[in-house]
Amino acid sequence: MEKRYSLQIIFSVLTIMKSRSDDLELFLTVIDCGGFSAAAKELDIPVAKISRAIQRLEERLQTTLLTRTTRKVNLTTEGETFAGHVRTGLNQLEQAEEFLRVSKETPVGRLRVDAASPFMQHQIIPHVQEFCEAYPQIQLELNTSEGIINLLEKQTDLAIRIGALEDSTLHAKLLGRSPLHLVATGKYLERYGLPKTPEELEKHRLLGFTSPTSLNNWPIEGGVYINPTLSTNSGTILRDLCLADSGIACLSNFMVSNDIKDGKLIPVLNGLITSTSRELVQAVYYRNTSLSSRIRVFLDFFAAKFNL
Numbered sequence: 001m002e003k004r005y006s007l008q009i010i011f012s013v014l015t016i017m018k019s020r021s022d023d024l025e026l027f028l029t030v031i032d033c034g035g036f037s038a039a040a041k042e043l044d045i046p047v048a049k050i051s052r053a054i055q056r057l058e059e060r061l062q063t064t065l066l067t068r069t070t071r072k073v074n075l076t077t078e079g080e081t082f083a084g085h086v087r088t089g090l091n092q093l094e095q096a097e098e099f100l101r102v103s104k105e106t107p108v109g110r111l112r113v114d115a116a117s118p119f120m121q122h123q124i125i126p127h128v129q130e131f132c133e134a135y136p137q138i139q140l141e142l143n144t145s146e147g148i149i150n151l152l153e154k155q156t157d158l159a160i161r162i163g164a165l166e167d168s169t170l171h172a173k174l175l176g177r178s179p180l181h182l183v184a185t186g187k188y189l190e191r192y193g194l195p196k197t198p199e200e201l202e203k204h205r206l207l208g209f210t211s212p213t214s215l216n217n218w219p220i221e222g223g224v225y226i227n228p229t230l231s232t233n234s235g236t237i238l239r240d241l242c243l244a245d246s247g248i249a250c251l252s253n254f255m256v257s258n259d260i261k262d263g264k265l266i267p268v269l270n271g272l273i274t275s276t277s278r279e280l281v282q283a284v285y286y287r288n289t290s291l292s293s294r295i296r297v298f299l300d301f302f303a304a305k306f307n308l
């Protein structure tokens with residue numbers, strides 16, 4: 001019995017795409033209204049039109065969907081199974097049509113974006129003016145949070161997060177992977193010396209995070225967990241401390257690539273950094289939210305600009 005019904009379900013799903021959506025909608029209206037006459041009254045159309053639609057469906061499916069009495073209609077077992085899949089199918093069709101409609105429109109409206117302050121400072125702000133000129137009808141609202149936020153509570157459309165994503169209710173788009181570097185200024189290294197082994201780090205001033213403390217696991221072969229000499233909860237402050245000759249820090253490439261290029265920061269123990277030490281950079285939004293044109297154009301624009 002279960003096998004027969006499972007085959008009926010599969011057949012029902014396949015026939016959704018073959019059936020005309022207006023016939024399917026009339027079928028659901030009959031169910032919801034409890035009869036042909038009530039459905040015709042609800043839609044202000046002739047009863048005969050509804051009757052012909054149901055007849056076409058049943059002929060196409062070669063299955064009786066409804067049993068009719070003088071007062072009401074009832075779903076057959078096959079009809080009940082089919083109706084459930086019809087509702088799902090029509091909802092997905094509506095979402096697809098909405099996506100195509102929105103994608104053709106000029107993006108308009110407010111877009112609230114949240115990111116950690118270092119990412120906002122180094123990867124988004126430098127390109128904001130160009131984005132605003134390209135999409136003048138989008139009103140950007142930029143916010144920074146050092147930790148994970150609740151998108152609904154913060155009224156945020158899109159968040160950019162660094163690291164693994166644990167919340168399964170969120171949809172994530174991978175923007176890239178950013179290598180990690182141990183860095184210090186030349187002035188600091190002149191004073192304290194250049195460490196050549198992980199063990200020599202114990203003699204140095206190490207800059208780390210108050211939270212999350214997992215960021216104090218430095219990506220050196222064999223693993224090194226540091227006890228920071230000086231700590232903060234902000235990546236931006238950590239970089240500023242490093243640039244102020246305060247010690248050695250472990251920072252993402254998207255924060256310090258230009259500093260290294262300009263000679264402001266010098267890589268430390270570069271040959272011992274593990275090859276897998278790359279932080280995930282992801283854009284996240286709720287799964288049950290359609291990707292609006294504003295979010296789409298933002299991601300497309302900035303994905304081409306990011307220097308991870």
